[in-house]
Amino acid sequence: MSEPFTSGSEDPPTLIRRIRDRASTENWDVVVALTDLPLHADGHTVVVDVQRGHGLALLSLPSLGGLRLPTKARQAVEEVVLGLVDPEAGGDEENRRRRPLPAPLAGRIVPIHPHPAGDEDAADLRYVVGGRRGRLRVLGGMVRANRPWRLVPGLSKALAAALATGAVATVNSTVWSLAEALSTPRLVIATAGSLATMIGWLIVDAQLWHRPSKSSPEARQRARLYNASTIVTVGIGVLVCYVGLMVINFVWALFILNDRVFASMTRSPLDATDYVTLAWFVASVATVGGALGSGLESDEAIRAAAYSKREQDRRRRLRSDHGD
Template sequence: MTDLCPVGGGDAWEVTVVSEPFTTGSEDVDTAVGRLQEQARRRDWDLVVGLTELPLHDDEGRHLLVTTDPGEQTAVLSLPALGGLRMRARARRAVRSLVSGMVDANSNDERRVALPRRRGRWRLLVGMVLANRPWLLVPGLKSALVAALATGAVATINSTVWLLAGTMSWWRLVVATVASIALAVGWLVVDGELWDRPDDDSPQARERSRLYNASTVVTLVVGVLICYVALYVVNAVWALFILDPHVMGNYLQTPLGHGDLFVVAWFVASAATVGGGLGSGLESDEAIRAAAYSKREQDRRDRLAHDRKPG
């Protein structure tokens, strides 16, 4: 689409917005800049700013927020490096600053803004996780959701489950929670083939893979944790609606109250999470990747897998 907007109070600019995927290797900043410059020459643009959901890095392995080449009137901004929070407002300010800076620049030297080594890596990781939208993981895996709900519904009215839940201390319930989430995440990684492998043995390639794998694991943990909380609420409401704890207590010959309903719902949520993770095995690998990643990251991994195929 095109629009007219003033930059720095000067003349109006005609702005063209183009959305298309970067190909494999565009995490390297020189590659990304080169492809933008090629676009600018082909389309006869005076100035080009590229926004990417990929993390950018240079030859030294540093993660970059932005790189500019005033001589070629080209800049690349990594959106995950902004941190993920208030992304639109931050990106808008950054683009205006880049455009104004390149227009007013008196030097043709390339400038790069690198992220701090430790704090910047965490900010980049948060941006990548939020770009993956982990809250959409469960709705994207319909088979896993059905399996989890079915497991929870059956387990809630099972007398053996009530007896087991009544014998478990709080720390054992916590261990069951952690174990169920870990099992579900591990199964999704293995079954969906989500583990990223380095392109070569260089330290930069290994660092990139560690970053992508960390974002994958955190995305899945957040998504499964959201699923766990939702299952707990559903199971608790279901138990309160259909069960009378006093009747169940008489059947089991043990005193039960409404507080035991929430303990059972906690225990059942762990079992249902494992059931949901196993239910994801009914989904295709493409469906799992679509649920776990943003569209850009999914395209990047699909292209990378295609490039690695022999021939």
């Protein structure tokens, strides 16, 4: 069953209470809820919250990382269910808190470890992910949920502007001379600058930057995580577009450039290195043109390309709740 979470229920205790109420209404014995929300509590990133007394658990999918997610999710759900139906897991509350879940969840799936749940929490057993490696896994899981490869076809007008810019620049003799004179470090700087321009323009123009709704440390941590996932998502999509532009410009140059004309303008013979250098430089110029062309896209089109459907709905509810 699928049920959207509102923007105000992103904390584990609230989610656990909603799951418990739903389980009671449906008369379910065991419930495992999966969410693509990154969950935080007491300064830690939550992997799974378990309430053995009611036979329910809440599992955050981004904490499992972005690679082999279906396999990891199946393993995690299996171990959680085995822990919930284990006859030895019964007894008093203290015994349930001390008894860990099976080993695969605690070590081989992701680098997680048990952590005591606070008195105000609805869970009696919690596993969290820690360290830099764990935070990178959570970020990878969020980026995977956004599906950054969808950004390429979603920016049709920006790509059209970039292709037009690249086609014109490839036949410009001034561009030939500039590409011939540029060193590799300068080309790398041009690449970084053009990519940063495109990424920054998309984020600012489509209002993709997430601002915390509260001043609490957890809200700020959540905002940093969302913004990092946005930057990586948009960055991957823009990088794919850049490589595609470079390949197209290289093929275009092979058909268009003339050896004698090029040599007369640049005073150097045309060789394979010149084709690569020109395609590389033109891709940077075209990416800046694509950034300007992205202004022709609607904000909703860019959000649809940058975020998953659930993330779009969640952010739409956030804007509606805060009157933005």
